[in-house]
Amino acid sequence: MGIVTPGFQGRPRAEAPDLPPGQYLTPDFPVLSAGPTPRVPRDQWEFVISSETGTEYRWSWDEMMALPQETPTVDIHCVTRWSKLGTTWRGVSLDTLLDGVDTAADYALAHSYGGYTTNLPLEDLRDGQAWLVHTYDGDDLPAEHGGPARLLVPHLYFWKSAKWVRGIHLTVEDTPGFWETAGYHDYGDPWREQRYQGD
């Protein structure tokens, strides 16, 4: 569990990072996808937060890019057991997007171009824990990695960081998403190894 091979990536064991249990380090960025890759032109892209009362808050690409931008450097952990450390992204904090949103909801269901969904507690999108990112490692986010924009919620397994994200439904009740309805854990904390239901 959490085995890091000495010399892997050319790094001595003393510098080897502490990985969540059951994860291995990869220098690559594997592409995982449950379906065909959507191609969304930026001039047709939009991001919509809808509250539990049905109020919608919309941003076009230009409106999103005009918001304050952040450059988080974070570790990411995929439930298929690879982890990648020190990844650098650029995008808008969910705190910024949720700032003017009037809601009493406790849950969020992210939904994507192409039909993917994933659920998480709304509080996990707040307090500097989540971003809507459009840039990876200094370049436009490629479509195979979720571009033009994806969710980035690095403290949870990476399936929660919805690729091609189109919006977020804020809900009073928890609504399990694509993988959460097919055996995967509802919350997905890599440090508690919450891979599957009941873990």
Add this chain to the structure above:
Amino acid sequence: MTALPYVDGNMLDGPLGEVFAVDLSSATARCANCGTPGPVAGLRVYSHAPGLVGRCPTCVEVMLRLVRAPDRAWLDLRGATFLQFPMPPDRPR
């Protein structure tokens, strides 16, 4: 990328054979979204994912999801309205 991002449903033989006693390689499934029936072997299977996702070759909607944990498996067939299997003829009574 030049490789196709999916493989055909024949790759499901092993994973589904682990779950079912019947041979699914010759089964037919009907898509719940567009209504098209077709062989399970004809599904488009996306396997570079946390589970296997079988999509309808006609409308690309999800028909089947199979998640394998070390000690459990989940099979979600809500996207398929039926599975039809060839069976040996009923014996005369």
